[in-house]
Amino acid sequence: MSGKSLLLKVILLGDGGVGKSSLMNRYVTNKFDSQAFHTIGVEFLNRDLEVDGRFVTLQIWDTAGQERFKSLRTPFYRGADCCLLTFSVDDRQSFENLSNWQKEFVYYADVKDPEHFPFVVLGNKIDKLERQVRTEEAQAWCMENGNYPYLETSAKDDTNVAVAFEEAVRQVLAVEEQLEHCMLGHTIDLHSSSKSGSSCC
Ligand SMILES: Nc1nc2c(ncn2[C@@H]2O[C@H](COP(=O)(O)OP(=O)(O)OP(=O)(O)O)[C@@H](O)[C@H]2O)c(=O)[nH]1
Numbered sequence: 001m002s003g004k005s006l007l008l009k010v011i012l013l014g015d016g017g018v019g020k021s022s023l024m025n026r027y028v029t030n031k032f033d034s035q036a037f038h039t040i041g042v043e044f045l046n047r048d049l050e051v052d053g054r055f056v057t058l059q060i061w062d063t064a065g066q067e068r069f070k071s072l073r074t075p076f077y078r079g080a081d082c083c084l085l086t087f088s089v090d091d092r093q094s095f096e097n098l099s100n101w102q103k104e105f106v107y108y109a110d111v112k113d114p115e116h117f118p119f120v121v122l123g124n125k126i127d128k129l130e131r132q133v134r135t136e137e138a139q140a141w142c143m144e145n146g147n148y149p150y151l152e153t154s155a156k157d158d159t160n161v162a163v164a165f166e167e168a169v170r171q172v173l174a175v176e177e178q179l180e181h182c183m184l185g186h187t188i189d190l191h192s193s194s195k196s197g198s199s200c201c
């Protein structure tokens, strides 16, 4: 299994202007545009990477955060392996909207088991001096809402951008490994009268 390249779809969600496109572009093209335009609908870019010995093609889907584009973005949520919930540390409202983004994703992606779905939370624009959201508050939200990993990033300064996408991959691989482990645990022994395997999931 470890030799094969895995295609993973990750999706960036969050309010308009928090820096989703900037994070994707920084990661894939290593460029930053200080006058970026709002996204309309969705766009995606691929990047190959290796995480803990696994080769992965990351397909990053960047969505339009503005409310008026809702109907253009939601059809693309299905099939996502990980969701990056993004806010900007200098915009309190974008932090307070994280729950709405999470709900929108779970609904339109039709996530069957939201408690075990890999979400990662990103607090972007940490290069800005005037913050409206403290690190501890964001960490607390993550703890309370599913113990999600929290990373503070700057697409502008390239702080933690690669780390954030690698963390997304790690979260997906962890869920996948857990599933494999459970399936192995449920192997049926045809020669035994009693049921074999554990019930870990
Ligand atoms: N200082 C700073 N500015 C940033 C950062 N990331 C993005 N920006 C700026 O914030 C503005 C919005 O960034 P976008 O990447 O277009 O935001 P978005 O989340 O894609 O917005 P929508 O497409 O409308 O959903 C742009 O002017 C960016 O240059 C960052 O890390 N630091």
Ligand SMILES: [Mg+2]
Residues within 6 Å of the ligand: 020, 021, 022, 037, 038, 039, 062, 063, 064, 065
């Ligand atoms: Mg955008």
